[in-house]
Amino acid sequence: MTNPFAIVCENVGSSLARRGTLSMPNRKTIETPAILIYTNAGAVPHLTRDIVQSMLGYENLALNISLGHFIKFPGTYGLKKMEQNIQEFAGLNEFPTYLSVQDSLNPMPHHFNDKSTVSVWDSAGRRRIEVQDYELFVKQAAPDLFECLGDTLQSSVSNKRADKSINRSVQHLDNLIGLFGEDSNRKLFASLEGGDLIDKRVSMARTVSQRPVAGFAVNGIREDSYSDDVALLTNLLKRVYGELPVDKPRLLHSVGSPRMILEAIANGTDLLDGSYLTKLKYKNIALNIPFEIYHHQEATEHSQINSIMINISNVEFKEYLQPISSQCPCYTCSKYTCAYLHHLLITKEMLLPTLLMIHNINQYQRFFSEIREQITKQTFDNYKKKIDNLCKSNPVTI
Amino acid sequence: MPVGTQGSLKGILPEQLESLDCKLMLGNTYHLGNRPGIKVLESVGGLHKFMNWNNGLLTDSGGYQMVSLVKMSKVSEEGVEFRSPHDDSLMLLTPEMSINIQSKIGADVIMQLDDVVSSLTTGPRVEEAMLRSIRWLDRCISAHKRKDQHLFGIIQGGLDLDLRRKCIKQMTQRNLPGYAIGGLSGGEEKDQFWRVVSLCTELLPANKPRYLMGVGYPLDIVVATALGVDMFDCVYPTRIARNGTALVPWGTINLKRQSLCYDKQPIYPDCCCYTCKHFTRAYLYTLLSMDEVSALSYISIHNVAYLLSLMQNARTAISNGKFPQFAETFVKTLFPDLDYPVWVVNALNSVGIIL
Numbered sequence: 001m002t003n004p005f006a007i008v009c010e011n012v013g014s015s016l017a018r019r020g021t022l023s024m025p026n027r028k029t030i031e032t033p034a035i036l037i038y039t040n041a042g043a044v045p046h047l048t049r050d051i052v053q054s055m056l057g058y059e060n061l062a063l064n065i066s067l068g069h070f071i072k073f074p075g076t077y078g079l080k081k082m083e084q085n086i087q088e089f090a091g092l093n094e095f096p097t098y099l100s101v102q103d104s105l106n107p108m109p110h111h112f113n114d115k116s117t118v119s120v121w122d123s124a125g126r127r128r129i130e131v132q133d134y135e136l137f138v139k140q141a142a143p144d145l146f147e148c149l150g151d152t153l154q155s156s157v158s159n160k161r162a163d164k165s166i167n168r169s170v171q172h173l174d175n176l177i178g179l180f181g182e183d184s185n186r187k188l189f190a191s192l193e194g195g196d197l198i199d200k201r202v203s204m205a206r207t208v209s210q211r212p213v214a215g216f217a218v219n220g221i222r223e224d225s226y227s228d229d230v231a232l233l234t235n236l237l238k239r240v241y242g243e244l245p246v247d248k249p250r251l252l253h254s255v256g257s258p259r260m261i262l263e264a265i266a267n268g269t270d271l272l273d274g275s276y277l278t279k280l281k282y283k284n285i286a287l288n289i290p291f292e293i294y295h296h297q298e299a300t301e302h303s304q305i306n307s308i309m310i311n312i313s314n315v316e317f318k319e320y321l322q323p324i325s326s327q328c329p330c331y332t333c334s335k336y337t338c339a340y341l342h343h344l345l346i347t348k349e350m351l352l353p354t355l356l357m358i359h360n361i362n363q364y365q366r367f368f369s370e371i372r373e374q375i376t377k378q379t380f381d382n383y384k385k386k387i388d389n390l391c392k393s394n395p396v397t398i
Numbered sequence: 399m400p401v402g403t404q405g406s407l408k409g410i411l412p413e414q415l416e417s418l419d420c421k422l423m424l425g426n427t428y429h430l431g432n433r434p435g436i437k438v439l440e441s442v443g444g445l446h447k448f449m450n451w452n453n454g455l456l457t458d459s460g461g462y463q464m465v466s467l468v469k470m471s472k473v474s475e476e477g478v479e480f481r482s483p484h485d486d487s488l489m490l491l492t493p494e495m496s497i498n499i500q501s502k503i504g505a506d507v508i509m510q511l512d513d514v515v516s517s518l519t520t521g522p523r524v525e526e527a528m529l530r531s532i533r534w535l536d537r538c539i540s541a542h543k544r545k546d547q548h549l550f551g552i553i554q555g556g557l558d559l560d561l562r563r564k565c566i567k568q569m570t571q572r573n574l575p576g577y578a579i580g581g582l583s584g585g586e587e588k589d590q591f592w593r594v595v596s597l598c599t600e601l602l603p604a605n606k607p608r609y610l611m612g613v614g615y616p617l618d619i620v621v622a623t624a625l626g627v628d629m630f631d632c633v634y635p636t637r638i639a640r641n642g643t644a645l646v647p648w649g650t651i652n653l654k655r656q657s658l659c660y661d662k663q664p665i666y667p668d669c670c671c672y673t674c675k676h677f678t679r680a681y682l683y684t685l686l687s688m689d690e691v692s693a694l695s696y697i698s699i700h701n702v703a704y705l706l707s708l709m710q711n712a713r714t715a716i717s718n719g720k721f722p723q724f725a726e727t728f729v730k731t732l733f734p735d736l737d738y739p740v741w742v743v744n745a746l747n748s749v750g751i752i753l
Binding site for chain 2: 040041042043044045046047048049050051069070072073074078081082084089090091123124318319321335336337339340342343344346347349350351353354
């Protein structure tokens with residue numbers, strides 16, 4: 001048995017941030033903290049695979065795929081019939097893949113779950129998944145890592161419902177461990193539930209902490225509930241992670257703004273899902289993170305440009321002939337002006353979301369790389385403070 | 399030529415289009431003049447830079463919008479008056495303005511402003527439009543200052559062969575670098591369509607490019623190539639792609655068809671495009687079932703690659719003296735039951751290709 005995760009370096013300051021590596025057979029090692037790029041049916045939304053390869057780079061790129069996107073078509077039956085695993089089917093060959101049960105952008109309300117099944121949205125509607133269905137799919141699809149079925153709570157519930165959720169989720173976990181045996185240790189992420197009831201979350205984490213799994217995934221966190229009071233998230237993560245073995249990776253779903261990411265990482269989160277970047281696209285927002293490696297930039301007369309997030313729909317951009325960030329080396333910024341992006345928005349052209357996704361994913365790849373570097377240099381705490389202040393002075397709600 | 403009306407080809411990045419060996423794409427003067435407007439295009443240094451496209455550009459003059467936006471336009475000797483669909487303001491597009499806007503857009507080939515009527519129009523309006531197009535051509539020539547841009551005239555005259563003759567006679571006297579055949583592809587009978595094309599290619603100078611505007615389907619393109627047309631443009635390949643439809647030699651396949659959900663073949667096994675080299679019909683089906691937009695890009699890439707390679711094959715066949723065989727094989731593959739449309743048989747017959 002080999003633990004796929006190794007801690008390279010821990011922050012010595014006040015935060016619990018840590019730097020690690022996640023290795024999977026026949027894949028490039030992923031350095032953590034890392035973001036798992038959100039995909040729709042294995043595709044980074046709006047980006048064809050050649051763009052992903054040439055414009056996002058292979059560096060530390062891992063994909064988050066969702067069960068519901070594949071369970072109807074091709075489904076286990078189709079994959080078997082075509083004699084393909086999910087990597088071959090979706091042409092993902094070189095990218096590490098993490099299979100989650102729920103689509104972070106469109107999770108299933110928990111009242112559809114019952115004792116033995118978890119519901120997901122497939123391309124036609126709701127589908128009940130039993131542990132055995134999931135086992136067969138995972139064995140045929142062969143993702144590098146996969147998440148356990150969980151009765152994930154999507155809104156506030158009673159103590160009784162939370163207990164039920166935890167009992168079911170632990171049962172699913174034990175069933176899957178029984179079905180996957182040794183593989184659980186290398187590939188299976190336990191799903192941590194409990195909704196917003198912190199004591200329930202702690203109790204679930206304690207229950208499953210010694211199970212033979214590869215890692216832990218915190219589900220059912222809604223970023224909005226914590227954005228007003230970040231301390232609540234800190235407290236929750238501290239207590240939940242406190243129950244978990246230190247040498248296993250922790251994934252946090254559905255938390256994605258720069259400020260919350262730093263908070264999550266400061267408490268020992270290793271992986272985050274990238275659904276937030278897809279949400280930004282819907283709002284026509286381009287990130288403008290002031291990276292350390294950039295030279296100091298003079299404030300421009302465009303107030304928008306000085307913000308950490310830029311809304312392309314702003315009329316200020318109609319004639320603004322500069323890129324989103326003149327120092328951003330991404331394809332979008334090296335080839336296009338804000339005026340062009342604004343024009344694409346006004347004319348409703350398909351390329352705007354493409355160009356925004358390229359830019360925003362590049363920003364986050366760089367952001368995470370900078371975070372890892374700060375952890376190594378033991379300067380993470382200061383870095384976090386700096387970005388925190390920036391986010392506070394330019395509050396953006398999406 | 400793929401069509402990027404508003405300064406962007408739907409679903410394909412310029413670099414992707416370049417890698418398909420696309421040398422020329424189309425933009426539209428009327429739409430670009432509206433948005434982003436001349437001021438932006440001028441200050442950025444032209445459309446090539448604005449949209450990051452280094453190969454050739456051709457801009458249509460805006461004349462066609464008289465037909466496509468007919469409810470919002472009014473034509474007079476001075477020019478066309480459009481009511482903006484965006485802010486309801488009035489915009490007068492004169493031949494001089496069209497050339498001026500096109501000089502700011504900076505395309506490599508620019509088109510005259512013509513008076514376009516639907517090909518279904520009959521009566522004196524057709525002749526009036528044809529004669530006005532000649533007068534407007536002269537105004538365009540006088541306004542045309544940027545000699546690095548090739549100005550093409552546009553032959554009008556509807557489906558009336560005599561009017562087409564008159565127009566060609568007048569316009570060819572202006573000795574332009576190229577001529578377009580306009581006013582077709584508007585729902586006319588195919589039998590009339592090919593006869594007009596045939597007449598025009600017969601009368602237009604052999605040493606100047608002939609551009610058949612707004613055509614079209616692969617079959618129309620191959621037949622018109624046989625008749626002597628050199629250039630085509632159409633939104634067809636990218637438009638049907640956005641509906642999930644892909645071009646193949648035997649016609650089209652719709653990738654939303656459930657029978658393809660486990661189909662391990664690429665769209666077209668002999669195709670060398672990126673999509674066909676990497677993805678199966680089954681995967682494209684899954685992407686479409688999840689409303690994933692990149693599926694439309696994959697199909698657009700295939701469709702544009704398909705048409706570009708169709709034209710490459712036509713050019714190779716012409717160079718090797720084998721165009722008749724090429725055309726015959728193409729038509730036979732499209733109609734395996736040999737039920738050829740009459741107009742195709744007649745059109746190809748007229749140039750000695752016997753099906």
